[in-house]
């Protein structure tokens with residue numbers, strides 16, 4: 001506690017936002033603006049087949065008929081979609097890097113600063129990395145090893161080129177291009193992202209991980225990720241994010257689709273630490289994400305775990321469609337808001353199959369002027385006999401200028417459903433802090449200890465290294481929040 | 484070791500301590516008794532540095548240093564320990580994890596190396612025996628769901644691990660069954676040392692049969708009205724506080740010690 005964590009805190013304090021640096025790479029970037037021609041150029045740039053462009057254009061035309069949602073408990077100045085550049089990427093040298101040696105050394109340095117375990121570090125950590133640098137994937141490790149067992153782990157662009165039948169079958173099958181304003185925009189202009197396919201009966205031998213990074217000024221990022229676990233397969237996927245310091249708000253509208261077939265399990269973990277804006281709330285990332293999984297077969301299981309500490313605004317509801325009988329959906333979440341951060345996050349569990357089961361554990365922590373909203377909906381449809389849901393939403397307040405809001409929506413259409421809901425709101429206790437102080441523990445360490453204790457049920461769900469990182473993140477982010 | 488001079492303290496504008504004087508030498512055990520609400524816990528909390536209590540007059544010297552100037556965590560690191568009358572629960576934080584963080588904060592302050600997990604666990608095993616702590620309580624969250632008696636025992640366990648120099652026990656005996664009382668008292672006695680002093684707050688003479696004090700002080704309405712040797716506790720047990728409460732504090736204060 002004292003050495004490692006305190007020194008980490010000091011480092012962070014000295015560096016402000018540690019990852020707030022800008023990489024100096026020659027970039028090819030589209031001028032700001034959005035229309036069909038821009039989309040066609042984007043698609044051409046990426047060498048996409050005709051069907052992909054058609055899909056993008058369909059989405060774009062639909063998007064023009066939609067308006068931005070206003071129901072979330074977040075406030076921001078309107079986004080000018082014409083002022084965003086929809087393509088940015090390092091200039092290709094020849095036909096693009098074939099190995100790490102060919103990758104721009106500046107980019108490699110950036111990864112190093114971000115602590116991405118490439119080279120031997122990756123092997124030691126047992127992590128395969130598909131790193132997204134702006135819009136172009138520049139490095140993928142372990143692909144061969146995964147290929148041995150038939151697993152496909154590549155960039156979305158590569159998947160479009162090399163596995164068009166899989167992409168066409170599954171893309172939009174969970175989040176249709178008409179789904180919502182931000183998902184539809186993503187369908188039209190998505191830049192890149194990750195693609196995973198785990199074949200029947202294969203247990204993925206390592207945690208898959210990807211690091212996102214927003215680097216180019218005003219280039220909104222539109223990641224698209226698709227993960228498919230075929231019958232009886234298992235995969236655990238980690239997503240971690242950092243972004244450089246910026247003045248302007250940067251839009252991030254990602255889409256993640258998960259498909260778990262019969263007896264398959266997908267575990268998707270996120271630690272999100274994007275730039276939240278300065279102490280006055282200026283700058284920071286707008287994070288409007290659509291994440292959804294489908295349990296498409298009996299006994300399928302999808303588990304979302306997220307630790308959200310960054311972004312100026314977070315709008316995010318990882319959801320599960322429980323279609324297969326006895327399928328399982330889980331959502332474990334820690335959301336921390338401080339300064340002027342706003343988070344409206346939660347989940348949707350849609351019970352369709354018989355004996356389906358969902359668990360929701362949400363921990364919201366608000367400090368400073370942070371506003372934290374849990375918005376969750378559980379729907380038990382007519383055919384979902386003996387469905388069960390357990391929801392637990394706990395809020396912790398640090399100081400008295402922040403807020404916590406809980407909006408649980410429940411729609412039960414089958415009388416055999418069993419629903420349990422618990423909600424608590426607590427203030428971090430003076431008496432708890434004093435008790436720690438009396439044992440020699442500083443107030444800062446006490447706060448991070450108490451908050452980490454509060455979040456334990458969620459951290460337990462994270463892979464080991466991620467759990468450690470998440471705890472550090474919370475400690476750093478809570479610094480100075482109790483006077 | 485500890486010198487309290489004319490200490491006045493109030494909470495939310497009400498004066499609770501109305502002039503406390505007390506000198507504790509190294510190795511001494513002082514018992515503090517007194518009716519409910521007389522200010523015993525307040526005195527303990529003021530010494531430990533709880534913010535809600537405002538010192539309005541007086542002075543406290545600890546090893547010659549101004550104790551009231553120090554932050555609560557620094558007092559703890561300097562060796563002031565308070566076993567809480569109502570130990571606080573910290574959900575999700577393991578007892579051992581907590582205690583290791585505490586011990587290392589203390590050790591660091593004292594210029595000792597910080598213990599790693601292996602070293603710490605080895606040391607902890609020995610201390611557990613001292614208060615016959617159940618192993619399962621080590622891994623559970625701090626005080627969460629502990630029974631009243633388990634919480635009290637845990638406080639003494641913390642004390643044994645942290646090895647403080649001034650130990651303030653606030654009604655550690657209440658809530659303990661007879662066997663547990665004995666065990667805890669034995670634990671405390673094992674920790675008695677030439678350079679370690681105790682302030683033992685209690686309502687019951689029974690505890691003082693086990694932890695034999697050098698002095699007994701009776702606190703009524705924010706003042707010590709009587710001080711004496713261990714026999715004062717026996718006398719109190721026999722006659723009750725009404726024996727002292729029949730008089731105004733001024734009358735009591737005017738009486739010679741031991742009258």
Ligand SMILES: Nc1ncnc2c1ncn2[C@@H]1O[C@H](COP(=O)(O)OP(=O)(O)OP(=O)(O)O)[C@@H](O)[C@H]1O
Pocket residue numbers: 494495499517518519520521522523524525526535568
């Ligand atoms: N935080 C507080 N706010 C308001 N009043 C307080 C506070 N703390 C103590 N008091 C009051 O101060 C007085 C002394 O309380 P204290 O806890 O010191 O008594 P005590 O001698 O320890 O009693 P007991 O034997 O019941 O433990 C009581 O009247 C109590 O209500």
Ligand SMILES: [Mg+2]
Pocket residue numbers: 523524525568653654
């Ligand atoms: Mg008391």
